Amino acid sequence: MLPKKKLEDIFNDDPFGLLNVKPSASPARNADERLLASFQEIIDFYEKNNKEPEQGGSIQEHHLYSRLKGIRENPEKSEMLKEYDKFGLLNYEQKQVASLDDILNDDAFGLLDDAAEGLYDLKHVTKQEERASADFIARRKPCKDFEKYEATFKEVQKDLAASKRKLIKFKQDDLRAGDFYVHNGVLLLLESIEEIEEKQEFKSGSRVRKDGRTRIIFENGTESNMLYRSLYKSLLANGKSITKNEDDVYEELPENFSTVNEDDVEAGYIYILKSKSDKEEIRSIQNLFKIGYSKVPVEERIKNAILEPTYLMADVRLVMAYKCYNLNPQKFEQLIHNFFGAACLNVDVFDGQGKRYTPREWFVAPLDIIEQVVHLIISGDIVKYRYDVMNSEIVLR
DSSP states (O other), X not given: OOHHHHHHHHHHOOTTXXXXXXXXXXXXXXXXXXXXXXXXXXXXXXXXXXXXXXXXXXHHXXXXXXXXXXXHXXXXXXXXXXXXXXXXTTOOOOOOOOSHHHHHHOXXXXXXXXXXXXXXXXXXXXXXHHHHHHHHHHTOEEOTTTHHHHHHHHHHHHHHHTTSSOEEEOOGGGOOTTOEEEETTEEEEEEEEOOEEEEEEETTEEEEEEEOBEEEEETTSEEEOOBHHHXXXXXXXXXXXXXXXXXXXXXXXXXXXXXXXXXXXXXXXXXXXXXOOOOHHXXXXXXXXXXXXXXXXXXXXXXXXXXXXXXXXXXXXXXXXXXXESSOHHHHHHHHHHHTGGGBOOOOEEOTTOOEEOOOOEEEOXXXXXXXXXXXXXXXXXXXXXXXXXXXXXXXX
């Protein structure tokens, strides 16, 4: 048999079609199409997370951050993608660097504040929470006027031992000047914040991001001026909030309730809500109410309730709202929550991405009882009573 005939027999003997070459489903993309596809991934990330990709996030986020940075720094690419930039991701301030002073003055993260930190001190790449904890220590220096605070720290420790103050889970709303916190077992006072607020627009509405230098006093006689956002991340990773002294809170509230006049300062709202959830495990609970506070009108606060786990991922009905003057509405809210603590709803809620939450602001208590508690707090008589969960009534201690 000739060689040619043998080859034909081999090619014809292909029962599985292994030699059938299928044409490509689509022609290869050119450079412009690849650029647009890569930018579309950045847009998809923004739509999903309501923020542009940032440095230091996940591997994928960091990759998208680097890609966006490269596009921004290339005028030709930015011009080509301008018509697809529906979120304004390419609109950014191009900083001009003409001298070494320009570089040193552009220190948004305060990296050059401490002369003791060397340029080549970086040893290893650490996790984000570990970097935040290291930042806590690296920025400390001796507090020259610590004698002003020493007695207060001792008083806070005494209150904690006597259960007049409590360690509670840290939340961002708890971060206020004048309050105490614990980080890695060290007691600290957030003495002041040089607040800088930046309004950011998202599809779900506008949000205000707060930052700025702080002054933090530590119980060990040191202080720090780290950024507000760095402090927030550090406490979120490994910190606790410390509540106010209960006796002081009860004494302050009655003084702040009186006839409202032009000198009074509106501070926010305490509100009571009813869930419109169609889930049987929620709908079947009688006297289930959410008790919360808001610094903006309640209607504005609850407009996206169906998208937020704290509202059980369902619309809500406003039952009652109290406008507060000359006091911190969050403290008022905490007093109500503490009083009804044993009646707190224990339920897991999942958001749109499947992440689990356990809302802690829903309580099973009759509405008239909640109203009574509000007035007892205002009068200061709340210390004489407790809530009897079994009988759903207020009783003497």
